Amino acid sequence: MNCQDLxxxxxxxxxxxxxxxxxxxxxxxxxxxxxxRQTQEAQFALRSALRNPDLYFEPSPGFASRIASIVxxxxxxxxxxxxxxxxxxxxxxxxxxSAVAAMAIIVTAGTLVILNNVRxxxxxxxxxxALTGHIRSLQPxxxxxxxxxxxxxxxxxxxxxxxxAPPVPDLSELGWVLIGGRLDYIDGHTAAAVIYxxxxxxxxxxxxxHHGPSDDxxxxxxxxxxxxxxxxxxxxxxxxxxxxxxxxxxxxxxALRGH
Amino acid sequence: xxxxxxxxxxxxQISPHLRSAYNLARWLTGSHEDAEDVVQDAFLRAxxxxxxxxxxxxxxxxxxxxxxxxxxxxxxxxxxxxLAGFEQQMDDRSEPSPDPEEMLLISxxxxxxxxALEQLPxxxxxxxxxREIEGLxxxxxxxxxxxxxxxxxxxxSRGREWLRRILSNTPEGxxxxxxxxx
Numbered sequence: 192m193n194c195q196d197l198x199x200x201x202x203x204x205x206x207x208x209x210x211x212x213x214x215x216x217x218x219x220x221x222x223x224x225x226x227x228r229q230t231q232e233a234q235f236a237l238r239s240a241l242r243n244p245d246l247y248f249e250p251s252p253g254f255a256s257r258i259a260s261i262v263x264x265x266x267x268x269x270x271x272x273x274x275x276x277x278x279x280x281x282x283x284x285x286x287x288x289s290a291v292a293a294m295a296i297i298v299t300a301g302t303l304v305i306l307n308n309v310r311x312x313x314x315x316x317x318x319x320x321a322l323t324g325h326i327r328s329l330q331p332x333x334x335x336x337x338x339x340x341x342x343x344x345x346x347x348x349x350x351x352x353x354x355x356a357p358p359v360p361d362l363s364e365l366g367w368v369l370i371g372g373r374l375d376y377i378d379g380h381t382a383a384a385v386i387y388x389x390x391x392x393x394x395x396x397x398x399x400x401h402h403g404p405s406d407d408x409x410x411x412x413x414x415x416x417x418x419x420x421x422x423x424x425x426x427x428x429x430x431x432x433x434x435x436x437x438x439x440x441x442x443x444x445x446a447l448r449g450h
Numbered sequence: 451x452x453x454x455x456x457x458x459x460x461x462x463q464i465s466p467h468l469r470s471a472y473n474l475a476r477w478l479t480g481s482h483e484d485a486e487d488v489v490q491d492a493f494l495r496a497x498x499x500x501x502x503x504x505x506x507x508x509x510x511x512x513x514x515x516x517x518x519x520x521x522x523x524x525x526x527x528x529x530x531x532x533l534a535g536f537e538q539q540m541d542d543r544s545e546p547s548p549d550p551e552e553m554l555l556i557s558x559x560x561x562x563x564x565x566a567l568e569q570l571p572x573x574x575x576x577x578x579x580x581r582e583i584e585g586l587x588x589x590x591x592x593x594x595x596x597x598x599x600x601x602x603x604x605x606x607s608r609g610r611e612w613l614r615r616i617l618s619n620t621p622e623g624x625x626x627x628x629x630x631x632x
Binding site: 198199200201202203206208230233234236237238239240241242243245246247248249250251254255257258259261262263265266267269270315316319322323326327330414415 | 453454456457458460461462465466468469472473476477482485486489490493494497498556558560563564567578581582583587588603604606607610611613614617618
């Protein structure tokens with residue numbers, strides 16, 4: 192190997208991507224050639240300079256939730272295109288008589304079913320947005336924007352960032368430790384995310400104002416190993432997501448609802 | 451339901467690479483606002499093409515989309531400068547002195563390194579960003595920029611050699627050049 196070859200292979204050698212035979216030839220040359228040894232050292236210095244974390248560009252703080260909400264509305268758009276509800280009824284083998292009779296039933300009873308489906312499929316989307324919000328928050332550095340176990344720190348932090356004041360009750364006496372707060376973006380709303388913890392299980396409470404009738408019956412659902420609880424308080428809608436077991440999370444939700 | 455499953459899988463396999471996507475776009479476009487626009491566009495493309503991702507590596511797949519989106523963006527907004535022009539410029543630069551003591555003097559100042567990397571032609575800059583800053587293997591880089599392994603290897607090698615040359619000339623070298631009357 193000469194100095195020209197070395198320059199070509201040195202980079203792959205530093206990356207551990209050179210095969211053994213070439214590596215040995217390169218090491219042999221470096222041992223004998225002072226100029227190439229200096230080149231190698233300069234490349235080492237360059238490598239550590241390039242690995243300076245300052246050279247890693249970070250997006251702006253709200254960027255991840257902005258992208259999540261854009262992808263989410265894209266998903267809704269696709270969902271609308273994918274499910275023409277009448278497809279099921281367009282069976283070619285239907286005979287006319289039964290078709291007419293069936294249509295009469297479908298039109299009356301079906302309307303109720305469809306309205307019902309629209310509502311639950313919307314809630315499904317919110318549930319999946321809350322779940323993905325929870326999963327996203329588990330990425331390093333994403334859990335809290337304001338880390339604090341003091342409700343008097345967390346609650347004022349939301350002021351000026353939201354046009355509503357999310358309740359941040361202190362549940363520590365019941366064993367639910369407040370970890371902090373964060374802004375999130377769910378179903379077209381800027382949501383307050385309040386994070387509690389028990390035994391290293393994080394609990395995300397997403398909430399935003401709610402103007403419909405209150406229904407504080409807690410609806411549980413499990414998805415991919417996570418529990419998702421939902422209820423509508425008198426002025427806020429709540430979504431609670433965690434990998435904690437259902438019973439304990441229901442206890443938590445009842446404690447939260449009671450405040 | 452299908453769309454909802456897709457959303458959940460997407461959030462698990464693709465969304466965690468948002469930082470990497472932004473970092474690459476930022477290095478390619480050179481601007482914060484443009485990088486965010488490119489990433490937003492790339493995420494929408496990725497989501498609609500997500501069904502095509504089978505067992506492949508989600509990160510390399512996403513970065514390939516970000517990279518193509520960035521390049522389209524660069525072609526539309528700026529005249530890409532010629533590689534030949536850059537090579538000429540590098541040849542004009544004095545080769546670092548063979549004196550061993552001087553060869554060690556390469557600047558590792560953060561701003562100098564950043565400026566040097568920004569000067570590299572896109573093909574070389576992206577290879578170095580993916581390798582050194584993003585920590586991808588040659589195989590992953592080859593998938594992300596859609597070139598054979600041998601090309602990855604030679605771009606990294608030339609790119610680093612150029613960086614070393616630029617950085618051995620700074621700060622004295624450039625200051626001297628700049629100070630020269632027109």
